[in-house]
Amino acid sequence: MALALDGITVVDISQGVPGPLCSTMLGDLGAEVIKLEPPDGDWLRTVGPFSETESDLFIRLNRNKKGVCVNLKEPAGQAIVRRLARATDVFIEGYTTGVAERLGLSYAELSAHNRGLIYCAISGYGSQGPLARTPATELDLQAFVGKFRQLGTPDEPPLRVGFDIISVNAAWAACQGILAALYSRESSGEGQRVETSLLDAAVAIMQWTTAAESNPDEWRARPLSGYTEAPDHGFACKDAHFLMDWGNRNDAWQILCTTLGAPQLGTDPRFNEWFKRLNSKAELAEALKPFLASWSFDDLQQLVQGMGGTIVRMNTAETLFHSPQVEALDMLKELEHPVAGTYTTIDVPWLCSEPLARLSPVPAPSLGQHTVQVLGGLGYAADQISQLVTAGVVVGSS
Template identity: 30%
Template sequence: MPTIHASKALSRFRVLDLSRVRAGPTCVRMLADFGADVIRVEPPQGVDPNEAMFAADRLGGDFQNLNRNKRSLTLNLKKPEGLVVFQRLVRDADVVVENWRPDVKARLGVDYESLRAINPRIILASISGFGQQGPYAWRPGFDQIVQGMGGLMSVTGLPGQGPVRAGLAVADSSAGLYAALGIFIALLERETSGEGQWVHTSLLHTMIAMMDFQAARYLNEGDVPTQAGNDHPTSAPMGLFSASDGLFNLGASGEGNWQRLCKLLERPDWLQDPDFSDEKLRVKHRERLNEQIQRVFSSRTVAHWVDTLNGAGVPAGPVYSVPEMFEDAQVRHLGVVKTVEASTGATRRVVTQPVRLERTAADVLRGAPGWGEHTAEILGEIGYSSDDIRMLRAMEVV
């Protein structure tokens, strides 16, 4: 059966996905959605004591969303025969992605130097918790641990309430996206040099990079970021306000938006108030400013203010629950959700790629694979006969 590619954009590339849980699969999902032939290499059932963390619920929404458009090959890399199979796959592959602790790949013989000896064009993408070297390199990395160490929890939440984790896996997901970016760069560079290279990132470094302006404020101005709740730490008026029937976000930062807001709300006195004469002063006197704005907003509905503010060129938007988010007209227009069929025939809904290419668009053609669903198919592609495959199964290699 010919391999099904979700897009023509990356259809010439083969990716071996050794990754687990979230960061690695997030990286590889992007490659798969843009058409790469992704082979999810996972141990046979019962080999990994932690398999329930990353592969048990094959029809679960999270697994389906992370692993759509991939094929599955079961392979026990702890057995010499399994490593031989993997090495044969590496000969014609372009990318290997893994998110093990740094010592694991060396112990199994799938470190960069070992792979490069087989295929000098191979790109190994490694995602770790804390980096490939250094005092914490051996530590396992989990998203919440890194949210704490990377500073995010110190700036999340209401002032004085103590550290708060973000409501999504920021470190995992962003590390996966940074790794995908590194892979794209390495593939482009390979067109000139003809050689692959080792690409690696860590959840910790990525989390600090995602701190962005908060980190830069401290490094250059010595301004230690703290919790600002629903207010923006450096802009005002920008935050959460109450209408007569609910909450909405206002983003009137910058002089242009500030002037448009004052005009719309018929408050020229705010423009004359010396406490509000520039952005820094509006931040300094945010409490008084917000109180005055809130008194105006309390009189009308969220829908009124969102429409009126945006109509005047002042950014504003409702605060949705997840179900409300998916019902929004613009979300529906963007095609954010697609229904796909899993290997069992069951249908699942997944979130599509937010990056749009007009000529070679990403797509989601199939759900995540069953455990080892494509093992015989993939082994046949690299020269194993039916008898060979039966023998490998009998030896519990696949």
């Protein structure tokens, strides 16, 4: 059976995480993806850790792509991209607002020669507003939207989220917008410009904050000073750290305390109501600490689940990836890279009854690996390609 995007071509001139992750997802849906990089390469190539000389993150976010290296500071390089865009379905750029226009690669310019083009722009702060032309990074946006203030405790210095959560969400947002535009094109015959930004992606996951802002003095009895919930460091027993929850059932809380040998905590005025426990998590964990110390996680799991609650071990990456549940989902796959060797990556996170996507085993390209092949497909003669290589317009074997 054909994959969902078989026959669709994507040209991606973005770097880093959002655009490349988006185009990798489109590639797993069956699209042919051509990745364009500057002569010094996508900056993600320089981000460790490394296997041999290859960035472990780059090879995971750039599978299943043809690699073309073009100097977009040169008019001849810009002409190559415009030529590519005439025959592609999807074009992805990740510039700060205004840069694509200066390069002659705006939606207006490219769509004038390809009315069915889906053009996706992923910027930092969006195309409107006082910060539209301000460059932005993942850390900038985590700080801007207050993510630094939603970790740790109020008396600690700000903490960043430990991975690029906003960039990843921007990739999903861009992919969703592109798929919607492709679906619309089926009936209209017309392409369109799809726009998202790191700021859009960050605000989109803040519904809990909008709920808190609607009545900040009553949000779970905690004024909105940066937290929608109290920080939760979980609990410790003799062989694990874990989280447990029994919702707003005060009766279950009292049963738990009695079973643990601490019936006085069940009626303690600091903890006898759900919202009090919710907003006193550190104090609660300290109060339970001596009573949990002799319990194994397996015994606690049986107790808490028997009361209708939930209890989850706090995994490390190693214990997570080797857990029976993750193994049952078959999410981790081993692929081969010609330089980095065997590496583990993550499969497409959804299943259809008939396969519409697959994890492509084609490794991430080396810098300019397919330049000659792609330019030849555009009609450039061998001597023209050699001249472009000599002039520094493209990188690739002539």
